[in-house]
Amino acid sequence: MSSINSICVIDDDKIYTYGISKIINNFLPGKQILSYENGRKALEDLKNMEDENQPLPDLILLDIDMPEMNGWEFLTEFQVLRNRTDKSIPVFVISSRVNQSNQDLYRLEWDNKVSDFIPKPVDIESLRNLLR
Amino acid sequence: MKDSVLFHQLMESLNELIYFKDTKSRFVSISKSMAERFGLDSREEAIGKTDFDFFEEHHAKEAYDDEQKILESGKPIRNKLQKEYLKNPNRIAWSTVSKFPLHNEAGELVGTYGISIDITKEKEISEKLEQSYEDFRKFSEQVPGFFYMFKLDADNNASFPFASEGIKEVFELEPEDVEQSAQPVIDLIHEDDLARVFNSIKMAVLNQETWRYDYRVNLPTKGLRWLRGRATPELQEDGSTLGYGYITDITYEKNMYLNNVQLRRQFQAIFNSVPNLIFVKDIDGKYVMANQSAAKYFGVSPDKILGMKDTDMGFSEEKAQTFNEADKYVIQTNEPLFIPEDKSVTQDGEEVWHQTIKVPFDKTGTDKPAVLSIVTDITRRKNKESELNNSLNIIGEQNKRLMNFAHIVSHNLRNHAGNIQMLLSLYEVEESEEEKEELMTHLSTASKRLNETIADLNEIIDQQYSSSDHLREINLKDVVNKIKEILTSEILENQVSFVEKIPDDLSLEYNASYLESILLNLLSNAIKYRHPDRKPKIHISAYQDQENVYLEVTDNGLGIDLKKFRNKLFGMYNTFHNNDNSKGIGLFITKNQVESMGGSIDVQSEPGVGTTFKIQLT
Numbered sequence: 001m002s003s004i005n006s007i008c009v010i011d012d013d014k015i016y017t018y019g020i021s022k023i024i025n026n027f028l029p030g031k032q033i034l035s036y037e038n039g040r041k042a043l044e045d046l047k048n049m050e051d052e053n054q055p056l057p058d059l060i061l062l063d064i065d066m067p068e069m070n071g072w073e074f075l076t077e078f079q080v081l082r083n084r085t086d087k088s089i090p091v092f093v094i095s096s097r098v099n100q101s102n103q104d105l106y107r108l109e110w111d112n113k114v115s116d117f118i119p120k121p122v123d124i125e126s127l128r129n130l131l132r
Numbered sequence: 133m134k135d136s137v138l139f140h141q142l143m144e145s146l147n148e149l150i151y152f153k154d155t156k157s158r159f160v161s162i163s164k165s166m167a168e169r170f171g172l173d174s175r176e177e178a179i180g181k182t183d184f185d186f187f188e189e190h191h192a193k194e195a196y197d198d199e200q201k202i203l204e205s206g207k208p209i210r211n212k213l214q215k216e217y218l219k220n221p222n223r224i225a226w227s228t229v230s231k232f233p234l235h236n237e238a239g240e241l242v243g244t245y246g247i248s249i250d251i252t253k254e255k256e257i258s259e260k261l262e263q264s265y266e267d268f269r270k271f272s273e274q275v276p277g278f279f280y281m282f283k284l285d286a287d288n289n290a291s292f293p294f295a296s297e298g299i300k301e302v303f304e305l306e307p308e309d310v311e312q313s314a315q316p317v318i319d320l321i322h323e324d325d326l327a328r329v330f331n332s333i334k335m336a337v338l339n340q341e342t343w344r345y346d347y348r349v350n351l352p353t354k355g356l357r358w359l360r361g362r363a364t365p366e367l368q369e370d371g372s373t374l375g376y377g378y379i380t381d382i383t384y385e386k387n388m389y390l391n392n393v394q395l396r397r398q399f400q401a402i403f404n405s406v407p408n409l410i411f412v413k414d415i416d417g418k419y420v421m422a423n424q425s426a427a428k429y430f431g432v433s434p435d436k437i438l439g440m441k442d443t444d445m446g447f448s449e450e451k452a453q454t455f456n457e458a459d460k461y462v463i464q465t466n467e468p469l470f471i472p473e474d475k476s477v478t479q480d481g482e483e484v485w486h487q488t489i490k491v492p493f494d495k496t497g498t499d500k501p502a503v504l505s506i507v508t509d510i511t512r513r514k515n516k517e518s519e520l521n522n523s524l525n526i527i528g529e530q531n532k533r534l535m536n537f538a539h540i541v542s543h544n545l546r547n548h549a550g551n552i553q554m555l556l557s558l559y560e561v562e563e564s565e566e567e568k569e570e571l572m573t574h575l576s577t578a579s580k581r582l583n584e585t586i587a588d589l590n591e592i593i594d595q596q597y598s599s600s601d602h603l604r605e606i607n608l609k610d611v612v613n614k615i616k617e618i619l620t621s622e623i624l625e626n627q628v629s630f631v632e633k634i635p636d637d638l639s640l641e642y643n644a645s646y647l648e649s650i651l652l653n654l655l656s657n658a659i660k661y662r663h664p665d666r667k668p669k670i671h672i673s674a675y676q677d678q679e680n681v682y683l684e685v686t687d688n689g690l691g692i693d694l695k696k697f698r699n700k701l702f703g704m705y706n707t708f709h710n711n712d713n714s715k716g717i718g719l720f721i722t723k724n725q726v727e728s729m730g731g732s733i734d735v736q737s738e739p740g741v742g743t744t745f746k747i748q749l750t
Contacts, residue, residue, distance in 0.1 A: 016547065096547055121553050
């Protein structure tokens with residue numbers, strides 16, 4: 001997907017955010033990377049963007065275990081916003097909770113709301129594929 | 133008077149049969165009685181006739197021979213018992229006959245004469261008696277036991293003038309052995325019973341009433357036997373007593389009886405000593421049988437319980453109904469019914485549990501169907517179950533915590549390790565020195581975080597295994613002072629002040645390292661989360677009541693929004709301040725330590741004002 005211009009990373013681990021941003025930049029130089037510590041902060045900003053008619057991000061990389069509002073809670077609230085907008089915004093969940101045995105279960109449960117579940121630590125190739 | 137006149141009268145009147153014969157055994161003269169016997173009209177008709185005319189040949193021959201013998205020997209035959217075979221009509225008679233040689237006036241042997249006394253009747257009687265006796269003997273052989281005639285004479289000599297064959301069976305003696313003296317029997321009587329046997333006989337004789345007695349004998353072959361004697365005494369004119377009686381061996385019955393008695397006693401002992409309630413109720417709900425434990429449980433005396441109903445014993449109508457229905461069910465199905473547990477409340481309000489088995493029971497001696505119930509008190513077992521369940525719950529809780537803990541730890545380890553890996557791979561492809569330096573810094577942080585996680589992990593594991601060891605009596609004030617010493621630099625740096633309300637003598641039995649750790653955590657948190665606008669002031673108070681020791685630590689720091697974070701407060705790796713120092717594992721450990729010592733911890737807080745931790749230590 002070369003049409004990606006802005007990517008949203010929601011994760012409370014700052015070192016991880018730093019690293020993943022660098023990796024994304026290596027694949028897609030010059031693109032905007034928005035990072036948030038938790039779901040609440042991300043939602044606040046997204047709502048602002050919506051209100052001020054600013055373009056929403058093209059992709060969201062979402063962690064699960066975060067303080068204040070975790071990934072599941074974010075997803076649930078994000079659906080509301082998503083339904084209001086025409087834009088299709090794929091969400092990828094990247095979490096150390098995900099592993100081979102539960103991947104399919106998660107996919108089934110969140111079906112059309114989450115595009116895929118990716119285990120941490122992230123495999124660079126998977127990330128590259130995701131970004132295309 | 134002339135002899136011939138006298139003689140003539142004799143011959144005419146005597147019943148005895150008299151005859152005179154010549155040497156050829158021809159009748160010369162016979163008595164009238166004899167003529168009648170022969171069926172003759174007159175005495176003279178017999179003259180010249182012989183026995184052959186009146187008796188069967190073989191008999192007449194024998195008589196003839198006898199007479200010839202007399203003629204030869206000159207010796208009489210006296211009192212010979214003779215069976216006579218008469219003719220006209222043919223019949224048999226018995227006589228006692230005496231025959232003599234007959235001499236004339238000159239002393240010459242001229243024939244024989246004889247006198248015969250008819251004893252046919254006597255003989256018949258005697259034969260009948262013989263037959264009777266024979267029958268009796270045969271009969272007595274069939275009858276077990278021995279019957280007898282017993283004689284006790286005026287000098288107290290005892291004997292058995294008559295003893296049946298049964299004496300062999302009963303006493304291993306012969307009738308002859310006791311005919312003259314009862315001593316052989318007396319010798320056999322068991323020494324412990326001897327006196328009483330004599331007494332009982334004496335009483336019976338004295339009172340002329342039937343003698344009945346059971347006593348033991350020691351027989352040569354059969355050993356110890358029980359006998360039952362019975363006799364009816366009759367006082368005789370000469371002062372002696374005759375007793376007609378019967379003795380039988382009752383060893384078998386006696387043993388059965390004694391066995392029975394013993395069995396009954398054993399049964400009673402078991403029945404009444406077991407703690408289980410054992411009782412039988414009939415289909416109408418009436419008690420037919422109950423053991424002591426049951427009677428005791430119902431609060432009724434054992435002899436009153438029969439015929440009572442459950443309602444008579446204080447059970448409610450409903451409860452009694454339930455019992456009766458269960459019994460009816462058992463009677464209907466004719467199958468046992470097992471009630472694994474049933475709760476009730478005693479009069480004292482205590483909870484008790486029972487286990488019951490009911491079976492159909494038909495040995496009641498009434499025709500009503502009945503049910504036997506055996507009830508066991510399982511209260512102790514239930515209590516143990518309850519304790520066990522509690523333990524299991526606690527273990528379940530601990531397991532949950534452990535799972536949670538394992539989950540959290542693996543998550544964190546993976547994150548930190550993953551970061552290191554990510555940064556290293558970026559470092560490898562990075563060309564810019566500046567970027568490389570930045571990567572290194574982050575790498576170093578990630579590595580530090582990994583180490584911290586591992587250290588936390590160790591701390592938690594250590595804590596899991598050490599709670600109940602190392603208990604000792606600790607003075608609370610001493611511990612507080614010790615912790616304050618450890619935190620001296622932080623206290624001075626931040627100008628922390630303390631208000632303490634701790635009794636000097638307040639001591640408790642506790643794990644020392646836990647107590648220090650708890651206090652250290654609470655105090656360092658209070659200092660760490662101090663309010664930026666004011667100097668930290670920490671209140672520490674401790675007090676105790678009858679059972680427990682309480683500790684309170686209050687600060688004037690940042691406070692916590694409990695509405696949001698109450699649940700997460702004591703969890704692992706949860707932070708709610710945007711403060712990089714806040715890892716949040718401290719309270720998790722504190723809670724575990726407090727709880728493992730059997731206490732509890734609670735918190736009250738107002739954001740911007742401060743926080744109070746309340747701990748029940750014991």
